Amino acid sequence: MRPADLAREHGLSTQAVRNYERDGFIPPAERTRSGYRVYTGVHAAALRAYLALVAAHGYPAAGQIMNALHGGALDDALIVIDRGHGQLLRDRDTLASVREAVAGLPPGPDKAADSGVLTIGELARRLRVTPATVRIWESAGILSPARDPTTGYRVFRASDTRDAELAHLLRRGGYPLDRIATVVHQVRTAGGTETLSRALEDWQRRLTARGVAMLDAASLLSQYLSCSANS
Structure with a gap:
């Protein structure tokens, strides 16, 4: 695959793909004799995983996870993921507490x-x-x-x-x-409390969306790890 092939699937520029490689978010590409990058299915799986992690955990955490994986530090990557799930649970608990407080106003x-x-x-x-x-x-x-x-x-x-x-x-x-x-x-x-109720419902939808995004990211990350191990 060429950089354009990876970029097209996600609506990215080819420079963005090169930047992700430079920053360690996808593995280094092989080069042809003339110096052109050659990407494989492993790179495509890495890019899908990285972008899903961005949606689930944000840019800094997604970068940390991919860099840890490519540095051979799987447990470090999992710790970052665990922190994200822990924060989501704390947010849910806080939301429940606020709703309880509002109900008793x-x-x-x-x-x-x-x-x-x-x-x-x-x-x-x-x-x-x-x-x-x-x-x-x-x-x-x-x-x-x-x-x-x-x-x-x-x-x-x-x-x-x-x-x-x-x-x-x-x-x-x-x-x-x-x-x-x-x-x-x-x-x-x-x-x-109409304004408050709308705000809480909106945040509930955000938490649900983030939870689903974490599921999607976990699935694509698992696929990338399997693909990388078998390459």
């Missing part, structure tokens, strides 16, 4: 008790983000923590933690900060 303004007060560091650790990220959410109007009257430090009550968990979920779904602020404000005031 009162019909009027949020009157959550001041139990479970957290510092900014404790909240950040709970969400696996940095304190700087929490401050950005506050600056965007997503969070509005109170201040300890003695120390002046931020304190995050139960309702603030719920808002932060919701913000974290929606950020992972690709929502901009201003839109998240609108959704969180609706939840905080309990003036209507």
